[in-house]
Amino acid sequence: MRVVSNVTCPVCGSLCDDIELIVENNHVTKVRNACAVGEAKFLAFADPKHRRVKPLIRKNGELVEASLDEAIRRTAKILAEASYPLLYGWSCTSTEAIRVGLELAEEVGGVADNTSTVCHGPSILSIQNVGFSSCTLGQIRHRADLVIYWGCNPWSAHPRHLERYTTFTEGRFQKSIWIRYLTKLRALIGKKKAQRAAELASPRKEVISKPERTFSLPPTLTAKQRKMIVVDVRKTRSAEIADYFLQVKPNMDYELLQALRMLVFDRELDLDEVAGIPIELLEEVTDVMVGCRFGILFFGLGLTMSSAKVRNIDAGISLVRDLNKKTKFTIMPMRGHFNVTGANVAFTWQTGYPYAVDFSQGFPQYNPGETSAVDILARGDSDAALIVASDPVAHFPKRAVKNLVENPLIVIDPQVTPTSLMADIVIPSAFVGIEAEGTAYRMDRVPLPLKKVVEPPATCLPDEVILQRILKEVRKLKGGKAA
Amino acid sequence: MTSLLIKNGFVFDPLNGVKGEKMDIAIENGKIVEKINEREAKIIDASGMIVMPGGVDIHSHIAGAKVNSGRLLRPEDHFKDVEPKTPITRSGVGYSIPSTFTTGYRYARMGYTTVMDPAMPPLKARHTHEEFNDTPIIDKAAYPLLGDCWFVLEYLKKNRIEECAAYVAWMLKATKGYAIKIVNPGGLEAWGFGRNVRNIDDPVPNFGITPREIIRGLCKVNKLLNLPHTIHVHTNNLGKPGNYINTLETMRCVEDLVENGKPAIHITHCQFSAFAGDDWRTFDSGAEAIAKYVNAHSHVTLDMGQIIFTETTTMTADGPFQFILYELSGNKWVNSDVETETSAGIVPFQYKRKSFVHAMQWSIAMELALLIQDPWKIFLTTDHPNAGPFTHYPRVISWLISRKAREKILERINRKAQRKSLVPTIDREYSLYEIAVITRAGQSKALGLKNKGHLGVGADADIAIYNLNPETLDLAQKPKTVRKAFERAAYTIKDGNITVKNGEVVSTPSGRTFWVNVEAPQAEIEISKKLQQKFGEYYTVKYENYPVPEHYLAIPASINVKAEVQ
CATH class of the missing domain: 3.40.50.740 (Rossmann fold)
Structure with a gap:
């Protein structure tokens, strides 16, 4: 038996390089530190099936x-x-x-x-159109106090992204929000339990409205902590842990990005909502973006492969570029393979x-x-x-x-x-x-x-x-x- | 090819004091030798031609993360300039940021055989070396960016010079680097939060250390480690009017660290750091003041960073400067910060004759080259591709050699710049000997490359032969002929192999990658223990996965030096 440490995981673009493998008789028998996807590959890659x-x-x-x-x-x-x-x-x-x-x-x-x-091709075309303000992941870990995931679901697709590089990491200038997240999770579980108990107790099966996540400011946001925003067409696992979740109407990302660009430059939008999101909330999110110390926008195929494709990314990169006139902001594609x-x-x-x-x-x-x-x-x-x-x-x-x-x-x-x-x-x-x-x-x-x-x-x-x-x-x- | 004899050329070998005498050069097994058996050797008849050591470039961005982002950013730069595949060469594209193979071929065609990439982000060192492996013919090396590393800042803040030296030695080994590169010291760390430092005494946010302390500290480290090159400095405030004062201050700040009048600092692409005036309207040249200082001091070397009027791609590790350039030009902008270490930026840019500032920049670089008397203190570069692609070097040579050529340019530039420029008042015309100094001998001496830049016995047989007859030709009157000769070497010989003949690539051996191996075993063990503890806190990669192993380099060539720390 031998232990091989600091192995780079050949699965997703996060390329976690802290994997520890136990190897017996030329077979990997145990995997430490990897996510479920990585572990599965290391354990089952040689399966004759x-x-x-x-x-x-x-x-x-x-x-x-x-x-x-x-x-x-x-x-x-x-x-x-x-x-x-x-x-x-x-x-x-x-x-x-x-x-x-x-x-x-x-x-x-x-x-x-x-x-x-067939994945980030449009992102590359966009970089060639407008440029690209980016950084390495460690920069986010140390400095980012605002993390935006747009059209991607790291919780499921890049499982260790949050813990290694972004929201849940501890950096030199930025603390982790693990504890905050755990408290939130516990409260949520408690609430669900109470609800279930209430359901069981009530003789008639009343429809008890689930606690809808409304567009109100979570109390944690007032604290000077790392914030997370998720923009997606559906409420993903990643969205559940975010401070803000903007549920954009399918194929309307471009409108939303351009609206944000206008808001960044203090233009008033004479509309009630953009892409299904009330304007008040957008204004608030814009304030969070302009007010952050170091922001990052991660985007996935939800942005590159929905309608408007390359134009979406043009708008995304331009938004980030504009924000650099007011604060520090970066953008990065979530690469798959x-x-x-x-x-x-x-x-x-x-x-x-x-x-x-x-x-x-x-x-x-x-x-x-x-x-x-x-x-x-x-x-x-x-x-x-x-x-x-x-x-x-x-x-x-x-x-x-x-x-x-x-x-x-x-x-x-x-x-x-x-x-x-x-x-x-x-x-x-x-x-x-x-x-x-x-x-x-x-x-x-x-x-x-x-x-x-x-x-x-x-x-x-x-x-x-x-x-x-x-x-x-x-x-x-x-x-x-x-x- | 084991032995070669180059006969009857006019040889320019400044390091050995040869100034255009007719001599033969003998080559055996890739080295220059005293004598060979003429009957067994292949003879190259160089009569009526000049023979020089292969060109050495001290500062040219040819490989690595930033250069490659530039390539990716600019397909429009490549469309108009392609290199088709031949039975010998690989295909590729130009223009301002050529693909790797093309870079190697184009340098070789100009008679250059050694090129230094001056800005390697340590975390991405592997990338630079991967590209080096695909850059044929030329020898190369890279300078890791160390001026804003957190470890350096912290050691220097605590004034732990020896520990910092051990760290730098470890970094050179880990990144397979060659020299200490400092870019906008402190400014890049500040750029992490979108800020910058204003001058050499402006403290770095969150670290409480000034750029002056960083430069001085690393200069001391450089001395302790006995590194072959000096610290290689891109000054604070680069590209801003009035920055020449800061540049003078930067050169002055290491004066007291000089020993035996040896160079202690290299100010790179000095043109960009020699701006006078208060703003772009009152923009002026600070070249005279800098030249005056350099003429009076022996501890400084410079390179020009000559502007070429063309469309190019600017790329530096100076993130804040690139942002300013983006705001000025409105062109597409790439920014790339590297955790714990550095930053980078890229902006396509066009230098226009009719622009007052650009024309002045052209003049500033010329003034520097012409006003600094000693050619061993200033080297020919365009800070490729920042001030122009390296393929324009022959043009710069023709300007230096010929007053007539300069006047022709001056006629066509912005009027206001014409009036302000000192260039018309300068008569100096470079000799071929001086050209050999600023394009090879001086650079190789400054780099401490013992086997490069000269044709003495034992030197690497890297030789350029240009079809130019100084006896029959009045060079100053024929700048175009000079340019053409330097554009297409009659022969480029690399390690004794003929790689270029009449400007065409005829063979493509791989070149070496130099790196500096500091021997300080005890210090190394101690520092690696300390680094290991801190590494996980500072980086998102593992300590064990950070260093580039030597087998990663196609042809590694370590230069071993003995440090004064043990």
Whole structure:
């Protein structure tokens, strides 16, 4: 038995690096510090139910086991012969692998795109429009006295975000609000119990109105403590612990953001409500925002993928930028996959562009909407695809998936996914962050090392090595042609 | 390629006192040697050409978090400037913030072989090194930003210089860094809450220490550790009218720490710190006062930060300054604060000939370079990409070499700036020898790079050959020819390999990454214990995950120094 500490968790963009693993006989048997999602991955990643360890090649419509050499040779041949191959995925692997992937994409004159194309792509377009006032997560821990979560639900999606980086952390200039939260929670539970008792006691089943959360100022807000605001279309777990919850009408985030911008500049709004929220409350929230010492706005796919998309983020970033004229304010996207940020970072340093990079002319070209994966597939332009550490079949629109599976499809992934089941060649790889080391970037672009904790099955190589071998094979094929 | 002989070139090797004499240079196994067997060597005929050591750049933002955010911010910067893939080179894009491969190739094409990235946020050091690994041909190193680290501020506040030195040594090792970079000391910490410090004696909020104490403290630390370079300072109040007084004060504040007249401080991109006047209307040049001071003192080196009239991308760790620039220009603005350590900002910017302030800035940098008599004290930079992309260095060389070229620029700039500029009154024209000093020899000396910047026996065989004949050509009359020659080196030799021929990249070896390894074993153990205790309180990453291991660097080259602390 051995204990491996300070492991970086390869699940979400929070990239918690304090995980402790107990390893016995090359198996993780116990996980400390991780959230439920992280623990599940560490304990069950090797479960044969979602994992194949041998390469597969489709022959006569059936996926049959093959040797790694054959799989790599065939992959190289498909990529080298394709006129416009798509190399997609990258968000769940190391930057080391992504670097090789880009070299491969360049070599075969294909398109390299990563999953931000269907998540925070609009955020990136917005940054390119208006800029970006941000910081690392520690800055929030030490300084932020106002935390806003907009269109995201960290309690469920980034479970340790609150405790490690924001509301519940203890920083140099800012105390945690744990105790306040616990008191509140206890009071809430007490109230519920009393209510249930009352329900049971009353002979007739009267409808006892639940204590609606009204738009009144919670008493804690008068205290000089960290405040939390949640803006969402539904009351999430995160919203329950917030000081303010603004329930925005679906697809009206843009109006709400612009209204806040106007209020920040003391313009009067001749309206009763905006996006379903009374104007008095908005004025109050604006005062909280202007009056804070250091504010942060986290936003998730609720903002990037609802109607208005990129314009939402434009407005969000502009709001934050405007607030900087009055106080200190920052903004940060809640990135999903553990290295989607790293994919953007590595794409950018090699090609100048963060995603949707087209090498077909021999140099990087970037025009999301034209050179992005979904659009290429929907138009039916690509004639082969290499998917690395991603599952587009489960996530792309039907038309795009149709084209994807009709052409040669190669998957490099440690897991069995809908995409790998539809593939022509499957090369199972080692789980980066558990069976292979590498580098990943946290949502605030802080790079962290991924550890190798256990040995991968003998047939599963790291993504980086597989890609290098494919690249070598492609070069051999191309060189042969030239000679 | 094991041996090479460069024959009959006019050699400029200032560190060895060679001033354009015709000589042969012999190379074996990547080093310069006394003699080689001519029959076995590949011969490069350099007759009618000048031979210089490979260029050294002391300050150029080429890699890391901030540079990459700049790339991401500006697709419009890349669209018009692309580098297609060739059988030898990788593809990429320019212009003001080129992708990593392109950066390496473009430096090599100009005959540069060593480049220093001057602003590495320690927490994101890994990122800088990842990009270095993808930056071919050139050798590089990075300066970690240490002037606003909480540990530094706290040690210096308590006047614990030795502990601070141990911490800095630990940081250089952890980040694989090269020198102490100080940016707007105290101002970046204040920027954490949207504030700034006003001058060198304005205390830092919440820490009760002044920028003066930070600069002096780190200067002492630098000396204790025997670091190869001096402290590398971006002054307070950068980019504000009247700041030259603060700059003079900054240089003065370490006067008493000087030993044997050795340099003790490097003021970087001095142009931005040499503004006189009370506001933008009364804006004026403070270059003369600074030049006067520098001429009279031996403990200061500067680099120019020459303005180029073009569209570029400004990026510094000076968050508050970048915010001011955003407010001035209204352009898109990126801010990125790093916990416990530093901040950063990015704003695209266009320097216009017809703008009074921009034209004056052009003049200020020229005045600095022309009024400071000793070329070993001032180096050619554009603070890439802040004052202009590094690809414009040849243009700056042509301005320095030729009065005629300067006059041509002056004719087209803002009238008011024309009247105020001192440049028309200066006759000085740089010689090729002086150019060799400000573009390689001086920089490598200031950096303490023993095997760079010269062509003596034992030096790294990093050599640039330019197709320029000083015997037949009146350089001052032909600035365009000079510029073109320096834009496309006839040959760039890196570690004995021919990497560029006639301005085209012909091979792409990887370059080294230098880092300074301070040997102070006892101090290291003690400090790491203390850091471990505090680390969780200060950072959101684990102590064990913070340092960059050496195997992370493609070709690590540690420079070992012995510290005076044990």
